[in-house]
Amino acid sequence: MRPATKKFLASLRTQLSEIRAAGTFKKERIISSPQSMEIKAEGKSVLNFCANNYLGFADNKRIIEASRKIMETHGYGMASVRFICGTQDIHKQLEKSISQFHKTDDAILYSSCFDANGGVFEGLLSKDDAVISDELNHASIIDGIRLCKARRHRYKHMDMADLENLLKGSMDCTNRLIVTDGVFSMDGDIAPLSKIVDLANKYEAMIFVDESHATGFIGKTGRGTPEYFGVEKEIDIINSTLGKALGGATGGYSTGHQEMIDILRQRSRPYLFSNSVAPPIAAAAIEVFELLKDPSHITKLRNNTIRFRTGMTKAGFKVLGHPECPIVPIWFGDARLASEIADELMTHNIYVIGFSYPVVPKGQARIRVQLSASHGPEPVSYTHLRAHETRHDLVCRLLLEKKKKKKK
Numbered sequence: 001m002r003p004a005t006k007k008f009l010a011s012l013r014t015q016l017s018e019i020r021a022a023g024t025f026k027k028e029r030i031i032s033s034p035q036s037m038e039i040k041a042e043g044k045s046v047l048n049f050c051a052n053n054y055l056g057f058a059d060n061k062r063i064i065e066a067s068r069k070i071m072e073t074h075g076y077g078m079a080s081v082r083f084i085c086g087t088q089d090i091h092k093q094l095e096k097s098i099s100q101f102h103k104t105d106d107a108i109l110y111s112s113c114f115d116a117n118g119g120v121f122e123g124l125l126s127k128d129d130a131v132i133s134d135e136l137n138h139a140s141i142i143d144g145i146r147l148c149k150a151r152r153h154r155y156k157h158m159d160m161a162d163l164e165n166l167l168k169g170s171m172d173c174t175n176r177l178i179v180t181d182g183v184f185s186m187d188g189d190i191a192p193l194s195k196i197v198d199l200a201n202k203y204e205a206m207i208f209v210d211e212s213h214a215t216g217f218i219g220k221t222g223r224g225t226p227e228y229f230g231v232e233k234e235i236d237i238i239n240s241t242l243g244k245a246l247g248g249a250t251g252g253y254s255t256g257h258q259e260m261i262d263i264l265r266q267r268s269r270p271y272l273f274s275n276s277v278a279p280p281i282a283a284a285a286i287e288v289f290e291l292l293k294d295p296s297h298i299t300k301l302r303n304n305t306i307r308f309r310t311g312m313t314k315a316g317f318k319v320l321g322h323p324e325c326p327i328v329p330i331w332f333g334d335a336r337l338a339s340e341i342a343d344e345l346m347t348h349n350i351y352v353i354g355f356s357y358p359v360v361p362k363g364q365a366r367i368r369v370q371l372s373a374s375h376g377p378e379p380v381s382y383t384h385l386r387a388h389e390t391r392h393d394l395v396c397r398l399l400l401e402k403k404k405k406k407k408k
Contacts, residue, residue, distance in 0.1 A: 024335055046351040049350060049383060050351055053374070054326055077275070100289075107255035114252070115274060118143060120264065132176060133152070160192065168203070193228075209225060235256075237257070239254050249284060300373040344390045345387065353368065
């Protein structure tokens with residue numbers, strides 16, 4: 001091994017030791033069952049409260065059958081990018097389903113929403129334009145914006161006064177694009193789209209919304225935050241994913257005005273240089289949009305969300321986020337406490353994960369609970385009880401440890 005490599009690996013070992021010492025080292029728990037409300041993890045059956053499986057579609061039999069069946073007629077993979085020989089009829093059918101669902105002109109598929117966010121800003125904007133982005137937008141949005149040449153601005157999280165100031169200060173730019181998550185995945189917040197629309201109209205800006213944690217279940221019929229606020233016709237471009245509520249597999253998309261989608265097909269690098277979405281994924285996603293016509297899944301999810309948020313608040317926890325959001329962050333602050341409570345809950349067959357820096361800011365550690373339509377009343381109530389008991393026991397133990405250290 002070369003000395004340069006030895007030196008570099010030694011520095012990585014030091015960094016890993018520091019991460020472990022801070023209690024922020026991320027372990028991967030091994031699952032040996034389909035993704036569902038109840039899964040087999042680390043050799044035992046546990047209740048799953050940390051998947052993006054909001055509608056319970058990840059193990060839906062109709063979706064699985066659609067995926068299996070299409071391989072008999074369309075094969076397993078495309079081994080090509082879209083513009084060479086990677087576009088099948090089902091890709092165009094899926095893009096049509098997406099645009100009809102969102103009430104837009106057209107849609108373009110990507111391997112993931114991370115790729116969609118990596119391609120949309122560079123593909124649409126130039127050095128004469130400006131991007132004005134919420135400071136807590138997803139990492140994929142941040143990375144995508146870095147790739148474009150437009151002037152970059154960040155406004156304080158959901159702070160409309162700060163957004164307005166930045167809009168005023170960027171009037172010299174040719175085009176301005178306001179960028180926000182519809183639902184913020186670490187905080188459970190819902191972006192105030194109606195207010196953003198008002199500002200965009202006032203200052204002649206465009207609006208981009210990432211709907212990854214909203215598509216399928218936010219809004220009356222699951223069409224996301226634009227539907228929730230009644231501003232569907234006011235949003236210029238939406239990016240979202242097939243990898244969360246819409247079956248939980250993989251794939252992402254951009255949808256919006258025809259001219260925007262057409263130029264992305266010509267310029268978006270992740271689209272031009274990545275393989276097409278595999279036929280089984282495309283067929284499964286088409287079936288998902290058929291299932292979304294039944295609103296009962298959304299109703300179940302909303303009922304579970306209200307039940308869980310109410311129960312955890314009554315139990316004395318600091319519950320973050322919008323009251324109607326199925327992403328329910330339970331705030332602890334201390335990274336070690338959040339991690340140890342999550343580990344202790346696993347011993348009671350409740351699967352949750354503690355989040356800490358760098359996923360969230362330092363001192364803002366939390367356990368993010370995610371509800372699903374597949375959860376029933378009993379698992380939700382059981383989790384309230386166990387979380388309350390676990391927090392009490394661990395806090396007492398940590399206080400005792402601190403007292404012992406002081407005596408020494």
